[in-house]
Amino acid sequence: MKILLIGEYSRLHNSLKEGLEKLGHEVTIIGFGDQFKDYPVDIKLYKNYKKGLPKFIKRIIYKVLNFDLISLDIKKQFFAVKNKLQDYDVVQLINENAFNTIPKTEKLLLKYIFNHNKKVFLLSCGTDYISVNFAYNKKYKYSILTPYFEEKEAKTSYYYALKFTSKKHKKLHHYIYNNVNGVIASDLDYHLPLQHHKKYLGMVPNPINTDILKYTPLIVKDKIVIFHGINSSKYYKKGNDIFNAALDRIKKKYTDKVEILTVTDLPYNTYINSFNKAHIVLDQIYAYDQGFNALEAMAKGKVVFTGAEQEWLEFYNLSENAVAINALPNIEYIVNTLEWLILNPKIIETISKNARNFVLTKHNYITSAQTYLKLWTKD
Incomplete structure (x- = not known):
């Protein structure tokens, strides 16, 4: 056709x-x-x-x-x-x-x-x-x-x-x-x-074209890298203010355990490779499902904070936090969930594998x- x-x-x-x-x-x-x-x-x-x-x-x-x-x-x-x-x-x-x-x-x-x-x-x-x-x-x-x-x-x-x-x-x-x-x-x-x-x-x-998105299994050896990509025109609409507030608290409490990367308004060809070394990607808050940025990060095996609401879990028959982290509009919740991952790096490795497999099977x-x-x- x-x-x-x-x-x-x-x-x-x-x-x-x-x-x-x-x-x-x-x-x-x-x-x-x-x-x-x-x-x-x-x-x-x-x-x-x-x-x-x-x-x-x-x-x-x-x-x-x-x-x-x-x-x-x-x-x-x-x-x-x-x-x-x-x-x-x-x-x-x-x-x-x-x-x-x-x-x-x-x-x-x-x-x-x-x-x-x-x-x-x-x-x-x-x-x-x-x-x-x-x-x-x-x-x-x-x-x-x-x-x-x-x-x-x-x-x-x-x-x-x-x-x-x-x-x-x-x-x-x-x-x-x-x-x-x-x-x-x-x-x-x-x-x-x-x-x-x-x-x-x-x-x-x-x-999602997973043929061009390289998957590297996550292994946590040293610091956990948290990536936050910002679209300045949608700063509040994506919940970047909430992510930033949570990151400020994480940075103070876990200076020796985390590295935080923040980028703003990158062209796609630059952006898609800018989070390669990240373990965790902060995508967006006000969503029920994943958009493209989240799915491409998941295809690369990242643990993504994004839309993953109950309706989404039921649609795909998934357990909470098994494939992606539901990012709620609550600073305390974001901080607590990041802490949970930082203190349990093996969970990061498990979610990484699940995320890649989910995109391969449901978003091919x-x-x-x-x-x-x-x-x-x-x-």
């Missing part, structure tokens, strides 16, 4: 592409590369007007004329390559705002996609109308909006998520759902809000690609 994947978050579409190509399909990715992470794409789109004088001019024009220069620019880029975006058997959107334009422009671009390709599917991956409203109405125990409710930072920093609650995005959401052939969730955080929706086809666990990129193909081709 000829397949077009629109958008890229956290390397999901790249891993899916690699699985699909192993199965003999022709795959093209169009997208921005997810900002500083710079994931590879086949057709590159650019977000201009993001800094300096162009950004200032863009803001003034938007305030005065309610006209978005970024959307206009992306629209021009899209139609410059429109002939490369037609006649596909399957198209998949990374989410409801795959082109990162205002709803009016997004609808125009999607209309072209719907009219010039056979089947189009939507991936619920990242914020969208249903998941954000689910979080806004506090139907999760906690979510990326928990720091918003706790007023940890300016409300304007939640614009990207909360824009999906607007009337314009609601209309865009309904337009997309009325035209796609089906909706697929990438993990439990998106599966839970979609249950029982008539367009929902089910969850396909994130595809070829098996995942096969599941997507079944969903895309069923009547």
Whole structure:
């Protein structure tokens, strides 16, 4: 089949592409590369007007004329390559705002996609109308909006998520759902809000290419290395403030037993190797399931603090803390759990093996690609 994947978050579409190509399909990715992470794409789109004088001019024009220069620019880029975006058997959107334009422009671009390709599917991956409203109405125990409710930072920093609650995005959401052939969730955080929706086809666990992620069995001989990767734009949304507070206490109490590595805003190709020497990786707090960073770290055999809620344990029939550590929004809990691992290094070695095996069996990129193909081709 000829397949077009629109958008890229956290390397999901790249891993899916690699699985699909192993199965003999022709795959093209169009997208921005997810900002500083710079994931590879086949057709590159650019977000201009993001800094300096162009950004200032863009803001003034938007305030005065309610006209978005970024959307206009992306629209021009899209139609410059429109002939490369037609006649596909399957198209998949990374989410409801795959082109990162205002709803009016997004609808125009999607209309072209719907009219010039056979089947189009939507991936619920990242914020969208249903998941954000689910979080806004506090139907999760906690979510990326928990720091918003706790007023940890300016409300304007939640614009990207909360824009999906607007009337314009609601209309865009309904337009997309009325035209796609089906909706697929990438993990439990998106599966839970979609249950029982008539367009929902089910969850396909994130595809991880373990062929390119080297596994080294963890053996604790000297200091335990704890790695904390920070995305500065999502500092509170990922719970980095809680991790940092816990690490400060661990550092003071176990100076002779731990080494702490902290990095900020690294491109993917640098980031993926920056935690190679780590035993423990602190990923994110406000999640029920693992995202890509966590799964790739687990594939390398790291003990990861991430989303591993009861719903996830039940879905995969797992015991608590056997494969990953459920990172709760509680400093005391994070400190106590880190202490438990520091004082019991053999447990680190056991979880490491379990984590690698879990990703191999439940997140294999070829098996995942096969599941997507079944969903895309069923009547």
